[in-house]
Amino acid sequence: MPDKRPFRTTRPLAELRQGRDDWYKIQARPQAATQLLIYDEISWWGISAQMLVDQLALITGDIEVHLNSPGGDVFDGIAIMNALKQHDGQVTVMVDGLAASAASVIAMAAAPGQLIMNPGSMLMIHNAWGMAVGGATDMRQMADLLDKASGNIAGLYAARSGKPAGEMQAAMDAESWYTAQEAVDAGLADKIREASDPEAAIPAVDSSWDMSIFSKAPAPPAAGIPDGDRPPGKQPVPAPEPAAPKNDQADGMPAWDTEKFRTALEAAR
Numbered sequence: 178m179p180d181k182r183p184f185r186t187t188r189p190l191a192e193l194r195q196g197r198d199d200w201y202k203i204q205a206r207p208q209a210a211t212q213l214l215i216y217d218e219i220s221w222w223g224i225s226a227q228m229l230v231d232q233l234a235l236i237t238g239d240i241e242v243h244l245n246s247p248g249g250d251v252f253d254g255i256a257i258m259n260a261l262k263q264h265d266g267q268v269t270v271m272v273d274g275l276a277a278s279a280a281s282v283i284a285m286a287a288a289p290g291q292l293i294m295n296p297g298s299m300l301m302i303h304n305a306w307g308m309a310v311g312g313a314t315d316m317r318q319m320a321d322l323l324d325k326a327s328g329n330i331a332g333l334y335a336a337r338s339g340k341p342a343g344e345m346q347a348a349m350d351a352e353s354w355y356t357a358q359e360a361v362d363a364g365l366a367d368k369i370r371e372a373s374d375p376e377a378a379i380p381a382v383d384s385s386w387d388m389s390i391f392s393k394a395p396a397p398p399a400a401g402i403p404d405g406d407r408p409p410g411k412q413p414v415p416a417p418e419p420a421a422p423k424n425d426q427a428d429g430m431p432a433w434d435t436e437k438f439r440t441a442l443e444a445a446r
Contacts, residue, residue, distance in 0.1 A: 200249075201229055203236070210239035210269065219249025219257070219279050226253035230260040239267045242286070248278025251305050251326055255279075258333075261286035269293065271370070272357075277301035281365075285333050292337075292366045294357035300365060302334060302345070303352040338364030 200217035213233075220226055233240075240261065248254070261268045261283070270287035272294045281300050284292055294300070305326035309319035328342070331349055335342040340363070348363075360366040 203232055210241040211236050213240055213242045215242065215280065215283065216245045219246060220253040226256045229257060233260050233264060237266065240264060242268065242270045244270065244272050244276040244280050244284060245274035246277065246280035247275060248280050251279050251282070254282040258283050258286040267291065271295060272298040272300060275299050278303060282330060282333060285337050290367050294360055294366045294369045296357065296369060296372045298357050300355045300360045301353065302349050304349050305330065334365060340364060
């Protein structure tokens with residue numbers, strides 16, 4: 178039977194044509210940790226991880242990462258995780274809605290005791306995906322590469338949870354979806370944030386994905402459920418009229434001003 182999910186992106190096709198480059202946002206706050214919001218797919222259709230890593234290098238002090246992402250490019254996810262791990266300051270990771278696939282890898286950057294699940298949030302782990310064009314040899318080489326990538330990721334989950342890498346690999350083979358409590362029980366998260374905590378406010382950022390690319394994704398929310406009770410993975414919404422691309426460089430990558438970014442961070446403090 179042909180694969181009904183051959184083009185594996187969670188973003189509605191209408192959005193792919195808009196030239197969006199806003200899959201993350203950095204917000205400096207006076208007398209508080211700088212917030213990094215990743216509320217979209219990682220890298221595939223936006224800015225490369227290089228730009229985010231360059232900006233992280235300019236941040237001093239603690240960082241608070243908020244995740245609500247279906248994942249994205251696995252190697253960019255690993256690069257972001259390592260940049261956060263090497264940051265000179267405490268890194269707290271909060272899963273606001275969903276940390277799936279490569280987003281769950283980024284979550285592993287949290288300092289000990291600082292990987293926090295918000296009420297109702299979920300975490301998903303699975304094997305690496307890839308595409309190949311060519312002959313049988315090319316396909317076998319791609320399969321070998323995917324096995325290596327999945328093995329590396331299983332090692333990251335094992336290091337965080339204290340469980341054997343083989344056990345985490347089995348969970349990835351099964352495409353495992355963890356509720357907040359299940360993630361804590363599995364050792365992949367440290368605690369669940371109390372809903373009454375005044376610091377538990379989730380940033381207001383809208384994200385809409387097509388979760389049907391995952392074989393075991395939770396069912397879309399039923400009509401009439403209050404927004405605060407909706408599970409992660411909202412149904413796609415109609416995209417607005419296409420906007421003019423923000424890119425202004427010949428190679429298609431958005432330009433950004435290092436000094437302007439540094440000045441903005443300092444001003445916010």
